[in-house]
Amino acid sequence: MGLKTFPGGIHPHDAKNFSKDKAIEQMALPSKIVIPLSQHIGAPAKPIVKLGDEVLAGQLIAEAGGFVSIPMHASISGKVTKIGKFYHPTGTMLPGIEITSNGEDKWVELDDDKNYLDLDATEMKNRISAAGLCGMGGAGFPTHVKLSPPPDKPIDTVILNGVECEPYLNADYRIMLEQADEILAGLKIFMKITNAQKGMVGIEENKPAAIKHMKQLVKKEKDISVVGLKLKYPQGAEKQLIYAATKRRVPNKGGLPMDVKVVVQNVGTAIAAYEAVRFKKPLVDRVITVTGKIVKEPKNLKARIGTFYGDLLDFCNGTTEEIGKVISGGPMMGFAISTLDTPMTKGSSGLLLFNRQEAAKDDEHTCLRCARCVDICPMDLVPCLIANSVRYEDYDMAEKYGVMDCIKCGSCAYVCPSHIKLIQWIDIGKIKVSEKRVKK
Amino acid sequence: MSDVYAVSAAPHIKQKISVGSVMWQVVLALIPALLAGIFFFGIQSLVLTLYAVVAAVITEALIQKLRNVQVTISDGSAVVTGMLIAFNINTSSPWWLPVVGSVFAIAIGKQIFGGLGFNIFNPALLGRAFLVASWPTLMTAGWRATQPMSKIFQSSINGLQDLPSNVPAVVTSATPLGVAKALRDSTQVAPEIAETVMNSLSSTDTLQNLFWGNIGGVIGEVSVAALLIGAAYLAWKHIIEWRIPFSYIATVFVLTYIFGGINGLFSASIMLPVFHIFSGGLILGAFFMATDMVTSPVTKKGRLIFGIGCGILTVVIRLVGGYPEGVSYSIILMNIAVPLIDKYSLPKVFGEVKK
Incomplete structure (x- = not known):
């Protein structure tokens, strides 16, 4: 089939079978939710409701905190019962708004703009921005910002990311099977906004049904193609996906996809964009995979943003x-969280449960310099040397070794025979180098 | 308040691999060569190897106890060192020779630097170098011919019958590399005779003997075939990688082809480089010693440079140096250069912007 890919990478067991064939199910309406004000990269949203306010599902409750920020909406109808700090999927306590359901699930009024594709690009973008969209693949970059490249950076290709290379997760796979029309509509919206001539959907080879289904659908679309990709982690990392699909390399040291005329959006974000532009529906729900060997009934659930992981389980x-x-998320890049009293966010693609044995920690051995990490690094870095320089607090050296170019895919730590927590060291390095840069 | 769970940094899944599994697989890969040693030189090969391994393991355990650190003899790395030490010894050696080699290798080659991962030199090679420097005759002379008697020496010696008596005396007690060396260095050998012998060294017969192991020498270097089986296994398991062995062997091939003949540049037959590759410790060195992960570069480009450097030094020592064989010294010398090589061979980051 001529599958495309990128240099480097690993082959973890994909463990998708637990929930692969489970059709998306509507999650029961939760009695209480928490909308974190930071669910994205950028400034936190600013609350505009007070304690005790009655809100409708879809009602704006916090406005964007700047251009690189997104607004938040109530995902259920009910009463604001607390504004304060709550557990957050990144492992810290962060500000959020708690809403207790009145059990009615009353919604704000939604539109239905049947000729939505005739809208001009600015109006489309405004609706996306107003609906509070951010990347739903995990990183959570505000969608309207991604769609607003400066005039000197023309875009010729929009790539939808349907790779879902994280083991265990099936949320993107299921929506590609069940909501492919909406994904395609979203892609057309993105192409119109960015004035891109070409649209692509990248899907990994372990999802043949999705590839077949999407290919069938784009048959009559001359500008849109489905790209089959080799099964390799991290095939879904933005830079690696762009390279596989277009052979273009996003420049390092802070380069963005727009530098190579590309915008990448997650397939879930495409559906959210379609709903935002056609119905003016804010992003208040998403599909999330709840899975793991020990989960009694692994499922792909359509759940409201802010639903507690405990309720999902x-x-x-x-x-x-x-x-x-x-x-929270996949096993390669997800966050281990300390409590199930954590709400899901717009970027929550999965909830994964491990038993004691799967969670067992390995003792760290000294580095053998075996260079397995060097051989598989998709960014062509030397992870072992970066980790070592951070360990000995030589942050200048870590910077020279390219610590800031690391995408934290975790492949190096996955293959390390010494069980060195390479990503942890690299994370420390990133923080220290950023601090140093701010000081300058 | 519900339960509180332990957290840790991503990734949360790991390949099933550990330091121990890597090292034990190297041990496994050395077994074919050990079996070849037993086949060609008798059970003494196994006895000496056991001496070396036991000495290495005990030394490691004792020193780790003394240093008050975790005893890690179960990871197999001391076993590997012990086996490699024994592989560099011939079966007429006394039992204490491999023991001394192993003790030195582990104590001075490895533990003094902080143990596995911190050592600068390949411990086994350092141990061998110590033995060669201390007991040169035991290490390089008196080598037994293989039990299925070596035809190669017969043919070489037949060609040498007209030589002054001192030359064959050197030849009979040495390996084919020693013969080659003696021929190059001796001024008393008539050129035609020297050429005949050189030709017999790189004859198909000789090369076949070298490949299967029908030559005199040390325990572990005897059979190229057995070593290659082990090397193939390690490559299959992604424990060694092609760059170092390839660049090492290719360099030796090219340089011995150019400089290896006795009548000036390019006077060697094309089979002479093959002879150089199959004889001595080159195969053992290129696949099992130069590839030692701790003491070789981590960058891909660095591994090529490292292999080329080992190749150049090996050929220089073999052709113009004082020893017939130069594999171990060349690798030790290149070990020193590893940090420098890594420093100047960093890969270009994916998407690196040209300045």
Whole structure:
């Protein structure tokens, strides 16, 4: 089939079978939710509701905190019962708004603009911005910012990311099977906004059904193609996906896809964009995979933003054995969280449960310099040397080794025979180098 | 308040691989060569190897106890060192020779630097270098011919019958590399005779003997075939990678082809480089010693430079140096250069902007 890919990478067991064939199910309406004010990269949103306010589902409750920021909306109808700090999927406590349901699920009025594709680009973008869209693949970059390249950076290609290279997760796979029309509509919206001539949907080869289905659908679209990609992690990382699909390399040291005339959006974001532009529907729900060997009934759930992970797990009838680790996202880049009282956000693609044994920690050995990490690094870095320079607090050296270019895919730590927490060291390095740059 | 779970940094899944699994697979890969050693030189090969391994493991455990650190003899790395030490020894050696080599290799080659991962030199090679410097005759002379008697020496010696008596005396007690060396260095050998012998060295017969292991020498270097089986296994398991062995062997091939003949540049037959590659410790060195992960460069480009450097030094020592064989010294010398090589061979980052 002529599958495309990128240099480097690893082959973890994809573990998708737990929930691969589970059709998307509507999650029961939660009795309480928390909308974190930071669900994205950029400034936190600013609350515009007070304690005790009655809100409708879809109602604006916090406005964007700047251009690189997004507004937040109530995902259920009910009463604002707390504004304060709550557990956040990144592992810290962050500000949010708690809403207790009145059980009615009353919505703000939505439009239905059947000729939505005739709208001009600015209006489309405004609707996307107003709906509070951010990347739903995990990083959470505000969507309207991605769609607003400066005039000197023309875009010729929009790539939809349907790779879902994280093991265990199936949210993107399921929507590609069940909501492909909406994904395509979203892609057309993105192409219109960015004035791109070409649209692509990148899908990994372990999802043949999705590839077949999407290919069938784009048959009559002459500008849109489906790109089959080799099964390799991190195939879905933005730079690696762009390279595989177009052979273009996003420049390092802070280069962006727009520098190579590309915009990448997650397939889930495409659906959200379609709903935002056609119905003016804010982003208040998404599909999330709840999975793991110990989950009684792994599911792909359409759930409201702000639903607690604990409620999602209860809806899947809990676990068969004691929980060892709770992961928000996939096993390669997701965050281990300390409590199930954590709400899901717009970027939550998965809730993964491990038992004690799967969560067991390995002792760290000294580096053998075996260079397995060097051989698989998709960014062509030398992870072992970066980690070592951070360990010995030589941050200038870490910077020279390219610590800031690391995409934190975790492949190096995955293959390390010494079980060195390379990403942890690299993360420290990134923080220290950023601090140093700010000081300058 | 619900349960609180332990957290840790991503990734949360890991390949099933550990330092121990890597090292034990190297041990496994050395077994074919050990079996070849036993086949050609008898059970003494196994006995000496066991002496070396036991000495290495005990030394490691003792020193780690003394240093008050975790005893890690179960990871197999001391076993590898012990086996490699024994592989550099011939079967007529006394039992204490491999023991001394192993103790030195582990104590001075490895633990003094902080143990596995911190050592600068390949411990086994350092151990061998110590033995060669201390007991040169035991290490390089008195080598037994293989039990299925070596035809190669017969043919070489037949060609040498007219030589002054001192030359064959050197030849009979040495490996084919020693023969080659003696021929190059001796001024008493008539050129035609020297050429005949050189030709017999690189004859198909000789090369076949070298490949299967029918030559005199040390335990582990005897059979190229057995070593290659182990190397193929390691390559298959992604424990060694092609760059170092390839660049090392290719360099030796090219340089011995150019400079290896006795009548000036390019006077060697094309089979002479093959002879150089199959004899001595080159195969063992290129696949099992130069590739030692701790003491070789981590960058891809660096590994090529490292291999080329080892190749150049090996050929220089073999052709113009004082020893017939130069694999171990060339690798030790290149070990020193590893940090420098890494520093100047950093890869270009994906998408690196040209300045």
